[in-house]
Amino acid sequence: MRKTSFIILTLVFNLMLNAQNLDFGNFPSENIDEKPMLTSDLLKSLNWGKLKEFSNSNNGHYTYERKDSLLVEYEYIQQGRVADFEITSFKGKVLEYQCQISNSTKETNTNYFDKKLWLEYAHSYLPSLADSLKLTINEPKRILKAYYKLLGVGTYDEYGWICEYSTIGRATDRRMAVIELFGREELLWQLLEYPNVHVQLYVADALIYSDFRDKQMIEEYKENRKYKTAREMIKYLKDELLTKAEWKKIYELRDSNQKVSTCKSGTGSFKIYENNTSELLSEQAISKIPKRYEKLKKLGYLR
Numbered sequence: 001m002r003k004t005s006f007i008i009l010t011l012v013f014n015l016m017l018n019a020q021n022l023d024f025g026n027f028p029s030e031n032i033d034e035k036p037m038l039t040s041d042l043l044k045s046l047n048w049g050k051l052k053e054f055s056n057s058n059n060g061h062y063t064y065e066r067k068d069s070l071l072v073e074y075e076y077i078q079q080g081r082v083a084d085f086e087i088t089s090f091k092g093k094v095l096e097y098q099c100q101i102s103n104s105t106k107e108t109n110t111n112y113f114d115k116k117l118w119l120e121y122a123h124s125y126l127p128s129l130a131d132s133l134k135l136t137i138n139e140p141k142r143i144l145k146a147y148y149k150l151l152g153v154g155t156y157d158e159y160g161w162i163c164e165y166s167t168i169g170r171a172t173d174r175r176m177a178v179i180e181l182f183g184r185e186e187l188l189w190q191l192l193e194y195p196n197v198h199v200q201l202y203v204a205d206a207l208i209y210s211d212f213r214d215k216q217m218i219e220e221y222k223e224n225r226k227y228k229t230a231r232e233m234i235k236y237l238k239d240e241l242l243t244k245a246e247w248k249k250i251y252e253l254r255d256s257n258q259k260v261s262t263c264k265s266g267t268g269s270f271k272i273y274e275n276n277t278s279e280l281l282s283e284q285a286i287s288k289i290p291k292r293y294e295k296l297k298k299l300g301y302l303r
Contacts, residue, residue: 036117039089042097043074046085051076070124071095090121113141122148133190146180147187149173150199157198158272159280161292162299163263171301172263178202179302185210185240192249197258201280204250205289211242212290254281 043049048063055061060079065072074087085099095117100109115137123129126148135147149155155173162169171179181187188210191203214237221237224230242250257278263271279285296302 036093036114037112039072039074039087039092039094042087042094048074070121090117093117095121113145115139115141115144118144118148122151122153125153126151133194135187142180143184143187146177149177150181150191150202151194152196152199157196158261158263159198159201159275160263161296171296171299174198174202175296176301178206179296182206182210182302189246192246192253197253197256197260197277200253201260201277204253204281205292207242207246208250208286208289209293210240214238214240250281253277 052063055063055076062075062077062079064075064077066075067073070090072089074089075085077084081100081102083101085097087097088095094112094114096111096113098111119135119137122144123134129151133151135144139147155177158172158174160172161175163172178188185207188203188207191199192207194200194203218234218237221230221234254277257276260275260277260280261272262275262280263273293302
C-alpha cells in the first residue's frame with residue numbers, strides 16, 4: 001500500500017477588490033493516496049462558505065453549486081478567468097478538480113483526479129455495462145475519461161464533427177473522446193457492436209480513419225523497405241488494418257438504417273436533425289471521413 005502523502009500547494013489567489021485579498025486555503029495538487037478525499041474536508045480547507053459570501057457582495061466574483069442525480073459541482077470564477085476552480089464530488093468524495101491562478105506571483109495550474117472513484121461513478125452511470133467492457137484502474141486518466149465519455153458518461157446521444165454550442169463551433173464531446181482513444185484501437189474494436197448507435201458510428205469512423213492512416217504509413221515505409229525496422233513496421237501495420245469481418249460489421253451497421261441524431265450534416269448548427277446510418281456510412285460518406293479528421297487535425301483536435 002502506498003503511504004498516505006498529499007503534496008500540498010498553497011494557493012493564495014490575490015483576488016483584489018477595494019484592496020481586499022481573499023485566501024482560498026490549500027489545494028492538494030495530486031492524489032497519491034488510496035483513500036479518497038472527502039469533499040467536505042476540501043471545501044472547509046478552501047473556506048467555501050466565506051468565498052460564497054465574498055462573491056455575493058463583490059462584483060466580478062462568482063460561485064456556483066450544481067447537482068444532478070450523481071454529481072455535485074462547486075465552481076468559483078473571477079471575472080476574466082484570471083483565477084478559478086471547479087470541484088466535482090461523487091458520494092461525498094472528490095472525484096476531480098481543476099484550478100488555475102494567473103493573477104498572482106504564485107501563478108499555477110493544477111488538477112486532481114481519483115481514478116478509482118471515477119470507475120465507481122462511471123459504472124453507476126452505466127449500470128448495465130458488461131464486465132468485459134469495463135476498464136481497470138491501471139489505465140491512464142485520459143483513457144479512462146475518454147472511454148467512458150464515449151460510452152455516454154456525461155455526454156449526449158448526438159453524432160457529429162464540428163457542431164455549434166452557444167454559437168461557438170467545436171467538436172462534440174464524444175468526437176473528442178474517440179480522438180483520445182487513437183492508438184488504443186483494441187478498445188474501439190470491442191465497441192463496434194455496443195448497444196448504442198451513436199457510439200457505434202463514432203467507433204466505426206474512427207476505425208476507418210485509423211485504417212486509412214495505417215495504409216498511408218505502409219506506403220511510406222515501403223520506400224525504405226531495405227531497412228529491417230521498416231519491414232517490421234509494415235508487418236505490424238498490416239496486422240492493424242481492419243479485417244474483412246470488421247468491415248462486414250461496419251457495413252451491417254450502415255445497412256441497419258437506424259435513426260441517428262446529428263447536428264445539421266454533422267457539421268453545423270447544434271439544432272438536432274434526424275439522420276440514418278445508411279447515409280452516414282454510405283460509400284461517399286466513408287470516402288470523406290479521412291478529410292474530416294484531417295480538418296480536425298488542422299484545428300488542433302488531433303495530434
